Amino acid sequence: MKKLLTLFLIVSVFTACKNDAKTEAKMSENGKTIEQNSELRTLVGQFIYYADAAVLQTRNDIYGVIINEKMHELNDMAKAYKKDPTDYVTVQVRGKVIPKPEGEEGWPFRIDIIEIDNVKKYESKENEVIKLNGDAIE
Template sequence: MKQLIILSFLVLSLISCKNDQNSSQEEEVVIKEIEQEPLADGEEIFRGEFIYYDDTAVLNTSRELYAVKVDDKMRELVDVAKAIKKSEYDMANVVIHGTLGPNPRHLETGDAWEEMITITKIIEVSPAKSANVITTGKTLDIKEVK
């Protein structure tokens, strides 16, 4: 009787492992299809941390900071990002298609990012994995900081 129970557990564990491998292969296929999607002329794929605050949108990639054009697509991205943010200052990891051009504000005043992204398609939005804010739980007086 013990052998029958042990044998049945072995069979069940093998079957469950086989299903896990198939599901992970399906996920890889979906990711590859998204990456292989053709881009229109002038479009690029951008990956980075997105934040929108006080009528200013910024995308922080691993290489560069870009201004993001405030339009309907950007507002759609803000609405999706709000659902996953814990506070209004949190960033969201995004993958977007967009076109890159000069930033009109930088051309006028010289105090903004040189390039601006115009979002054409939102591919993925996820919570930022880490925050640059450290919480200690202690309130410091300015005199204590040296």
């Protein structure tokens, strides 16, 4: 009886750990999946470039953006959604996350933008009003 119980326990552990979700991986030209091919990460957040400083703020982190041609391309795309130069825009980008060199000021990580996936207007919820039974709550 103990052997049967042990065997049942082992089989149930292995079947519970099995990953049945089969997805088609996008393959690149060298036969690796996109995730295996590079160190690129997709980040979604609010982007701002002002006075020679570029920042990307995600839900959990803040990244300094390396100023290069791709960052300037992103900024040019963002201008269409800004009223003031200090306005944020919501972006989705892919890039390399690089630790900040020791001895330099700034955010702990930087992002070198490689691909720009999406740019849209930042929808601030700062002045949003919720109404409950006719009473306004700000």
